[in-house]
Amino acid sequence: MPELKTALGTEVDVTVFRKLKQLSYRTSYAHRGSYYTLDETAQFDEKGLWSFNSVWFSREGTLLATDPQSLSAEHRQAGGGRKPAEKKRRKSSPGSNS
Numbered sequence: 001m002p003e004l005k006t007a008l009g010t011e012v013d014v015t016v017f018r019k020l021k022q023l024s025y026r027t028s029y030a031h032r033g034s035y036y037t038l039d040e041t042a043q044f045d046e047k048g049l050w051s052f053n054s055v056w057f058s059r060e061g062t063l064l065a066t067d068p069q070s071l072s073a074e075h076r077q078a079g080g081g082r083k084p085a086e087k088k089r090r091k092s093s094p095g096s097n098s
Contacts, residue, residue: 001013001016001034004016004019004020004036020036023038024038024039024040025037025038025039026039026042026057026058026059026061027057027061028055028056028057029056029057029058029062030054030055030056031055035055035057037050037052037057042057042059044057044059048060
């Protein structure tokens, strides 16, 4: 979001979302939806998934809307807002209940 604000010359989130609304875009299903891509940029595979620098996107918009049969265990784990390796570290860290 900070990069988009800078590019648009604004400090206001609503301005960014107003501009994005005019475009065809997707938000990431990993990383708590904090990454954006234009539909024309994304190169979805046959499963409807695409990643760029470890950030995953679904053609359906959300991981929940994506056909569960097409998802690997790694994709399902990434849907929690963390990379799979981060979830693994959290689960195995001392004192962790998750």
